Amino acid sequence: xxxxxxxxxxxxxxxxxxxxxxxxxxxxxxxAEQARQQAAAEGSGDTAQTAPGATAPGDARLPAVxxxxxxxxxxxxxxxxxxxxxxxxAPRLPIRSGELEGSISLRGARFDDLxxxxxxxxxxxxxxxxxxxxxxxxxxxxxxxxxxxxxxxxTAALPDSRSxxxxxxxxxxxxxxxxxxxxxxxxxxxxxxxxxxxENFLFxxxxxxxxxxxxxxxxxxxxxxxxxxxxxxxSFFILHEGFIGEFPSVGEKAIKYDDAAEDGPVKVTDSEGxxxxxxxxxxxxxxxxxxxxxTANFSEHPDAAIENYQADFRYDAxxxxxxxxxxxxxxLFAGAKVGKVIDGYHEAGIYKFNLLIDWGxxxxxxxxxxxxxxxxxxxxxxxxxxxxxxxxxxxxxFYPLANxxxxxxxxxxxxxxxxxxxxxxxxxxxxxxxxxxMELYKKEQVNPLAGCLPVLIQIPVFFALYKVLFVTIEMRxxxxxxxINDLSAPDPTSIFNLFGxxxxxxxxxxxxx
Numbered sequence: 001x002x003x004x005x006x007x008x009x010x011x012x013x014x015x016x017x018x019x020x021x022x023x024x025x026x027x028x029x030x031x032a033e034q035a036r037q038q039a040a041a042e043g044s045g046d047t048a049q050t051a052p053g054a055t056a057p058g059d060a061r062l063p064a065v066x067x068x069x070x071x072x073x074x075x076x077x078x079x080x081x082x083x084x085x086x087x088x089x090a091p092r093l094p095i096r097s098g099e100l101e102g103s104i105s106l107r108g109a110r111f112d113d114l115x116x117x118x119x120x121x122x123x124x125x126x127x128x129x130x131x132x133x134x135x136x137x138x139x140x141x142x143x144x145x146x147x148x149x150x151x152x153x154x155t156a157a158l159p160d161s162r163s164x165x166x167x168x169x170x171x172x173x174x175x176x177x178x179x180x181x182x183x184x185x186x187x188x189x190x191x192x193x194x195x196x197x198x199e200n201f202l203f204x205x206x207x208x209x210x211x212x213x214x215x216x217x218x219x220x221x222x223x224x225x226x227x228x229x230x231x232x233x234x235s236f237f238i239l240h241e242g243f244i245g246e247f248p249s250v251g252e253k254a255i256k257y258d259d260a261a262e263d264g265p266v267k268v269t270d271s272e273g274x275x276x277x278x279x280x281x282x283x284x285x286x287x288x289x290x291x292x293x294x295t296a297n298f299s300e301h302p303d304a305a306i307e308n309y310q311a312d313f314r315y316d317a318x319x320x321x322x323x324x325x326x327x328x329x330x331x332l333f334a335g336a337k338v339g340k341v342i343d344g345y346h347e348a349g350i351y352k353f354n355l356l357i358d359w360g361x362x363x364x365x366x367x368x369x370x371x372x373x374x375x376x377x378x379x380x381x382x383x384x385x386x387x388x389x390x391x392x393x394x395x396x397x398f399y400p401l402a403n404x405x406x407x408x409x410x411x412x413x414x415x416x417x418x419x420x421x422x423x424x425x426x427x428x429x430x431x432x433x434x435x436x437x438m439e440l441y442k443k444e445q446v447n448p449l450a451g452c453l454p455v456l457i458q459i460p461v462f463f464a465l466y467k468v469l470f471v472t473i474e475m476r477x478x479x480x481x482x483x484i485n486d487l488s489a490p491d492p493t494s495i496f497n498l499f500g501x502x503x504x505x506x507x508x509x510x511x512x513x
Contacts, residue, residue, distance in 0.1 A: 091107070107161070107163070108159075109145065112143035115132065116130045119281075142228070154219070164183075175197050189212070189217060193205060193207050202333050207330075208326070221318060224310055239358055242259070243309065257309065269294070272351050275298070277309060284332070294316070295313065295316075297313070339357065362467070365461060366464040369461075369468050374386075383487055398458050404454050418440055
């Protein structure tokens with residue numbers, strides 16, 4: 001019994017040391033390195049951080065990039081309309097694919113109506129589909145838009161969130177049929193917006209601006225993702241939810257919902273990367289045009305106690321010459337974080353897009369673990385069985401280490417009587433007691449740590465397996481057998497309700513999972 005107790009204490013202390021090392025040593029080092037990189041980049045114009053309401057360096061009279069939506073007069077407000085009522089407030093262009101269903105508001109050309117056709121709110125296939133985007137003035141507004149900010153002193157009229165775009169080509173956006181929108185300012189400036197959609201969750205938005213006036217026009221194209229409120233249950237220790245971005249100049253930017261207000265606006269300047277808002281299973285991410293300098297911004301704006309989170313980017317000034325045109329291509333990911341889909345976008349050239357899924361500290365273990373689990377699931381047709389097979393395979397791989405641990409613990413157990421005698425004999429001389437015990441270890445060729453080290457080596461592997469089961473959408477609503485119809489949910493049966501015989505739901509703290 002004493003051996004088991006010491007073994008459990010050793011494991012607990014080892015995990016505590018690991019977490020403490022990460023929290024008090026590794027994390028501060030990473031933050032210091034990021035701060036150093038940012039400080040160095042500020043001197044070369046690569047990145048900048050500003051306080052709320054401040055303008056970006058060199059912007060002079062240009063409004064800060066942290067507020068394009070507000071610049072357009074779109075301020076978050078309490079819900080006043082049901083979803084269907086809000087959708088009826090503006091003309092719309094339908095979106096339809098195997099994965100997505102919704103519409104683009106022609107008022108502002110905004111992506112604010114998007115449902116995921118293959119994912120439902122509950123395990124019941126007849127339950128409502130997951131609504132990713134929702135229009136303004138609903139209970140939880142969540143949308144994306146692309147637009148333009150006028151240069152200081154410019155009198156050119158530009159489209160904003162109230163501008164009515166016209167459909168120039170196409171009547172429904174599908175993977176096979178892109179659509180073209182058009183907006184004319186009546187002063188010689190014409191905007192053509194071509195929107196296409198792939199088979200999964202990636203929109204491509206190509207803006208072509210023609211200047212038929214007699215003078216050059218300077219403008220600042222931007223893109224944003226805005227969300228009011230945050231998802232329920234968004235504070236998991238092992239999972240990141242909130243702002244997310246990847247940039248070559250500073251690496252990853254990950255800001256949790258609860259930290260956004262405290263940290264203040266965060267700005268990054270680069271010419272490659274992506275940014276957005278991520279939840280456990282869903283995400284909306286903007287991918288600016290590679291090679292064109294832009295300033296990315298992450299900010300939280302409380303308005304009447306409503307949290308509003310906005311990730312946006314703004315390009316440097318773009319000049320449309322008189323009689324000429326320019327073209328800008330942006331992409332928007334809006335959908336489920338399906339492993340193979342995300343990896344496909346990464347392989348297609350979106351910078352480190354595979355990190356949109358939170359693989360955690362042990363990503364070098366978690367990603368291969370997911371690949372193995374997914375492969376086995378495809379062969380056997382059930383993720384529950386795949387989990388059992390992978391777990392058994394891991395145990396077999398670690399069997400030599402586990403066996404070594406058991407042998408070491410057995411030797412230690414046999415030495416207990418001798419060790420007790422030494423403790424009694426040298427009860428008043430602790431130093432001599434330790435020396436004699438160490439001599440006993442050498443004589444019997446026993447390593448007191450040999451029982452713990454093999455177990456410690458296995459901890460990251462099984463933690464990686466748990467991480468895979470927790471964060472991957474493939475586990476969501478995946479059935480096993482019997483009453484287990486959702487591998488991502490805690491087991492609703494326990495000894496407290498006699499394993500389902502009593503119609504009572506125990507508190508979550510009493511459930512497994």
